[in-house]
Amino acid sequence: MPSIPHPVLVIGGSGVVGSQAAAMLRRLHPDLPVAIAGRDLARAQAVAGKLGVEALAADLSKPDLGLPGDARFSAVIVFVKDDWSHALAYAQRHGIPHLSVSSGAFEIGIEAAGFIHAPQAAPVVLASQWLAGAALFPTLDYARAFRSVDRIHVGVLLDEQDMGGQAAWADYERITAAGAATLTVKDGRFAWIVGEDAEARYRSVDGVELPAQAYGPLDVLSLATATGAKTIRFDLAFDVSASRRRGEPFSTESVIAIEGVLQSGEPGSRRYEVVHPQGQAPLTALGVALATERALGLSGGEALGPGLYFPDGIIDPAYYVARMKEFGAVFTEAGAHG
Numbered sequence: 001m002p003s004i005p006h007p008v009l010v011i012g013g014s015g016v017v018g019s020q021a022a023a024m025l026r027r028l029h030p031d032l033p034v035a036i037a038g039r040d041l042a043r044a045q046a047v048a049g050k051l052g053v054e055a056l057a058a059d060l061s062k063p064d065l066g067l068p069g070d071a072r073f074s075a076v077i078v079f080v081k082d083d084w085s086h087a088l089a090y091a092q093r094h095g096i097p098h099l100s101v102s103s104g105a106f107e108i109g110i111e112a113a114g115f116i117h118a119p120q121a122a123p124v125v126l127a128s129q130w131l132a133g134a135a136l137f138p139t140l141d142y143a144r145a146f147r148s149v150d151r152i153h154v155g156v157l158l159d160e161q162d163m164g165g166q167a168a169w170a171d172y173e174r175i176t177a178a179g180a181a182t183l184t185v186k187d188g189r190f191a192w193i194v195g196e197d198a199e200a201r202y203r204s205v206d207g208v209e210l211p212a213q214a215y216g217p218l219d220v221l222s223l224a225t226a227t228g229a230k231t232i233r234f235d236l237a238f239d240v241s242a243s244r245r246r247g248e249p250f251s252t253e254s255v256i257a258i259e260g261v262l263q264s265g266e267p268g269s270r271r272y273e274v275v276h277p278q279g280q281a282p283l284t285a286l287g288v289a290l291a292t293e294r295a296l297g298l299s300g301g302e303a304l305g306p307g308l309y310f311p312d313g314i315i316d317p318a319y320y321v322a323r324m325k326e327f328g329a330v331f332t333e334a335g336a337h338g
Helices: 016-028 041-051 086-094 109-117 136-143 166-177 219-227 280-295 317-326
Strands: 008-011 034-038 054-057 075-078 098-100 123-126 146-159 182-186 189-193 199-203 209-214 231-239 252-262 267-276 307-309 330-337
Touching (some): 008 016, 016 034, 016 280, 041 054, 075 280, 086 098, 086 109, 098 280, 109 123, 123 280, 136 146, 136 252, 146 199, 146 219, 182 209, 182 219, 199 231, 280 317, 317 330
Parallel strands (some): 008 075, 034 054, 098 123, 123 307, 146 231
Antiparallel strands (some): 146 252, 182 231, 199 209, 209 231, 252 267, 267 330
């Protein structure tokens, strides 16, 4: 395992999810140096002090991020929307991995363009899948039971009390409002849907049906490429989780339905449920930590060379799912026939 001499820069690391991601990195790799950065230095210092790591003031509106000229880092993780794309350019100038988690499917052209203009500069990891992969990787792992996949439907529930901080609210409002339509796959073709076509019903893990809406994370792109499924849809319910209806704290849920031809050659379908009793933040933090460790070569192979990556292209789904279980996610096969 390589020794990492410079800290991983976590921009937005004092937020709800960013702080947990920094803590997760330290838990997985206690010797990995980490730096918490944000506009509010006092807030960054408060989080960094608890973790025993460095704190810095950072400003995404500045090309140098407002960082000291002699500062050196091993990777840059961005937990807030970088409207200037300065963090990506900074990572490319220094030849270090860049990982982002805030883009909708309709927004990745900005990061892709940055990579295309400097393809040999640095690894660029687009990790804006739902909760940084918490629904994608179980779906890919379960899809291995199928010889061919015809249909994938992923429904997720984010509890109303579990949005997180201001950055998460901003991402949610931007992706749901700024995108005029939502990406799906219908009859083998990518399709953007609006209005009534985007409305849905989500059946929670306790059987309660809730209103939902088609949502456009990068999962649809990853699932289409990896499985070749002719129909793919991702729906989000922003409501009360089953655990809170029972009088317990909020949780987060993913319900995954797959139809196709099983490895036995018979047609079949499977339905799975994934629940984390502490909500979305631990899963997002874990996904970011797993992508970061892979980019740095701390797990799963050598450090990534320059390139444009989705996490599912660099992390084995079985490994990811095993880590999810290790850190508290509960997996249930809810129904099957075929």
